[in-house]
Amino acid sequence: MNDLNCFTLRKILDNCHDEIFVVDNKGNSVYANKAAEKNYGVKVSDLIGKASWQLAEEGICSPPITPIALSEKKKVTIEQTTRIGRKLVVTASPILDQKGEIDLIVENSRDITELKNIKQDLEVTRELLEKYKREVEVLRKEDLNVKNDIIANSKQMCDLLDIVHGVATTDSTILILGKSGTGKSILAKHIHKISKRKDGPFITINCAAIPEQLLESELFGYTPGAFSGASKNGKVGLLALANNGTLFFDEIAEIPIRLQAKLLEVIQGHRFTPVGSVKEKLIDVRIIAATNQKLKEMVNNNSFREDLFYRLNVIELEMPPLKERLEDIIPLIYFFLERYDKKYERNHDFTEETLDLLTQHDWPGNIRELEHTIERLVVTVKDTVIKPKNLPKIFHDNSKSQFHVSFPSFVPLDKSVEEFQKQLINKAYKQFKNTYKVAEVLQISQSKAYRLIKKYTD
Ligand SMILES: Nc1ncnc2c1ncn2[C@@H]1O[C@H](COP(=O)(O)OP(=O)(O)O)[C@@H](O)[C@H]1O
Ligand SMILES: [Mg+2]
Incomplete structure (x- = not known):
C-alpha cells in the first residue's frame, strides 16, 4: 500500500463501478469518484465542497443519508432516488477518531435501477399471470359447463350418444364427421367433459383458421430465436398446452400434408420436438379430430395421408344433418329460445304454425342455422308470440306445410x-x-x- 501514490489511488477509485462519496464531520463533501457523475448527472466539481443540506436542497438525491450517519455514528444503509431517476442503495460508514467522534463518512452507492425495473416487470408479469389463470378458469367453466348441453331426442342422436358414452372414458382417438353446423365441435367438448381427462385442458386447433406458416409453430411451439420474427422468449405450443387433456383438431382435412407426417409421429409416439429444439418432449393427450370433408376420398386422391387417416379413424362418429333428425328440431328450438330469451331478457313462445314452418325447413346450415334463426327472432320480434309472418321469407318459399295444392292450370x-x-x-x-x-x-x-x-x- 505504501507504494500507491495519490494519483494511482484516484485512478483506482475512478474506475470503481460503485460510487464513493466522502463527507467530513460537518457533513461537507470532500471527495466523490467518477461514478457519482453518472448517478447524479453533474460534474464531480459541482459536488465537492457543498454541505449535505445544500445538496439535498438542489435535489441531487433523496432522502439524504449524511444527517442520519452523523447523528447515529454508525453504519446505515438506505435506498435513494437521484435527480436523474437512478435508484441507489447507499451505505454510509462513519470513520471515528480516537475519542469516538466522527472524522469522515464514506458513502458507497450502488446503482440498482435495472434491478428495480426487472423486479417491477416481474411483479407486473406475476399479476398478469394470476389474472390470466383466473380468466382461463372462468372461461373453461363457462365453455365446458354452461354451453355444453347436448340436445338429443332423435333415435340417431341417442344411439350416437350411447356409443360416445362407451368410448369417452377410453383414450382412443375419435374422428367426427358431418356437415358444418351439425354439432361436431360441441360433441368433441362433450366427450372431453365426460372423459377421465375432464379436469385437464381442452384445446381446439382449428386447422383451417391458422395460416399454414404459423400452424407448425403454434402446434409444436418453438425455442427462443428459432427463426427470424420468433419471440425472443420462445413459445409454448398448443400440443404442450394440451398435456393431460384433450386436443381437438377441427377441420383436420385442412392440415398441410407436410404437417400430417409430424402429426402422425405425435399420435404414434406421444412425443414431439418444438421448432428449433433438439430435445423431444413427451405428451399425454387424447386426440379428437373433426371434418366436414370426405376424408376417405381425400385419401384416395392422395391429399390426405392414409396412415394418418387410419390413426385418427379408430372410432368414427357421423353427425347426421338436422333434416334427418326431425325429432331434434322442436327440442332444439326451445333450447335456443330459452337461452336467447334469457340472454336478452325476453319471454317468447311460438304459434303452432310457426313451429310447423320451422320443422319443415331443410336447415342446410344445420343447428348453427337454427340457433342463429332463433336468436334473430328473439331479438327482432317485439310481441311475445312468434308468428309465421315473423319468419324470414325463405321459410315461406320452401313451405311444404299447406295441404291445399295449387297448380298452374292444365297440369296432367x-x-x-x-x-x-x-x-x-x-x-x-x-x-x-x-x-x-x-x-x-x-x-x-x-x-x-x-x-x-x-x-x-x-
Ligand atoms: N345437439 C346439440 N344441442 C345443443 N346445441 C347444439 C347441438 N349441436 C350443435 N349445437 C350448437 O350449434 C352450434 C353449431 O355446432 P358446432 O358444434 O359448432 O358444429 P360444427 O362443429 O359441426 O360446425 C353451436 O353453437 C353448438 O353449441
Ligand atoms: Mg366446428
Whole structure:
C-alpha cells in the first residue's frame, strides 16, 4: 500500500463501478469518484465542497443519508432516488477518531435501477399471470359447463350418444364427421367433459383458421430465436398446452400434408420436438379430430395421408344433418329460445304454425342455422308470440306445410295426384315419425305407407 501514490489511488477509485462519496464531520463533501457523475448527472466539481443540506436542497438525491450517519455514528444503509431517476442503495460508514467522534463518512452507492425495473416487470408479469389463470378458469367453466348441453331426442342422436358414452372414458382417438353446423365441435367438448381427462385442458386447433406458416409453430411451439420474427422468449405450443387433456383438431382435412407426417409421429409416439429444439418432449393427450370433408376420398386422391387417416379413424362418429333428425328440431328450438330469451331478457313462445314452418325447413346450415334463426327472432320480434309472418321469407318459399295444392292450370292429372300424395305423406311422416301411425291416419296399409315414405321423404 505504501507504494500507491495519490494519483494511482484516484485512478483506482475512478474506475470503481460503485460510487464513493466522502463527507467530513460537518457533513461537507470532500471527495466523490467518477461514478457519482453518472448517478447524479453533474460534474464531480459541482459536488465537492457543498454541505449535505445544500445538496439535498438542489435535489441531487433523496432522502439524504449524511444527517442520519452523523447523528447515529454508525453504519446505515438506505435506498435513494437521484435527480436523474437512478435508484441507489447507499451505505454510509462513519470513520471515528480516537475519542469516538466522527472524522469522515464514506458513502458507497450502488446503482440498482435495472434491478428495480426487472423486479417491477416481474411483479407486473406475476399479476398478469394470476389474472390470466383466473380468466382461463372462468372461461373453461363457462365453455365446458354452461354451453355444453347436448340436445338429443332423435333415435340417431341417442344411439350416437350411447356409443360416445362407451368410448369417452377410453383414450382412443375419435374422428367426427358431418356437415358444418351439425354439432361436431360441441360433441368433441362433450366427450372431453365426460372423459377421465375432464379436469385437464381442452384445446381446439382449428386447422383451417391458422395460416399454414404459423400452424407448425403454434402446434409444436418453438425455442427462443428459432427463426427470424420468433419471440425472443420462445413459445409454448398448443400440443404442450394440451398435456393431460384433450386436443381437438377441427377441420383436420385442412392440415398441410407436410404437417400430417409430424402429426402422425405425435399420435404414434406421444412425443414431439418444438421448432428449433433438439430435445423431444413427451405428451399425454387424447386426440379428437373433426371434418366436414370426405376424408376417405381425400385419401384416395392422395391429399390426405392414409396412415394418418387410419390413426385418427379408430372410432368414427357421423353427425347426421338436422333434416334427418326431425325429432331434434322442436327440442332444439326451445333450447335456443330459452337461452336467447334469457340472454336478452325476453319471454317468447311460438304459434303452432310457426313451429310447423320451422320443422319443415331443410336447415342446410344445420343447428348453427337454427340457433342463429332463433336468436334473430328473439331479438327482432317485439310481441311475445312468434308468428309465421315473423319468419324470414325463405321459410315461406320452401313451405311444404299447406295441404291445399295449387297448380298452374292444365297440369296432367297424374302429376297433380302424385304431388298431392307426396305432400300428404311428408306431412304425416314428419308429424308421426313412424309408418304404423302414418298408415293409420291415412287409412292405408302399413306396407304401402312404408313404400310411399321411402319414395317421397328425403
Ligand atoms: N345437439 C346439440 N344441442 C345443443 N346445441 C347444439 C347441438 N349441436 C350443435 N349445437 C350448437 O350449434 C352450434 C353449431 O355446432 P358446432 O358444434 O359448432 O358444429 P360444427 O362443429 O359441426 O360446425 C353451436 O353453437 C353448438 O353449441
Ligand atoms: Mg366446428
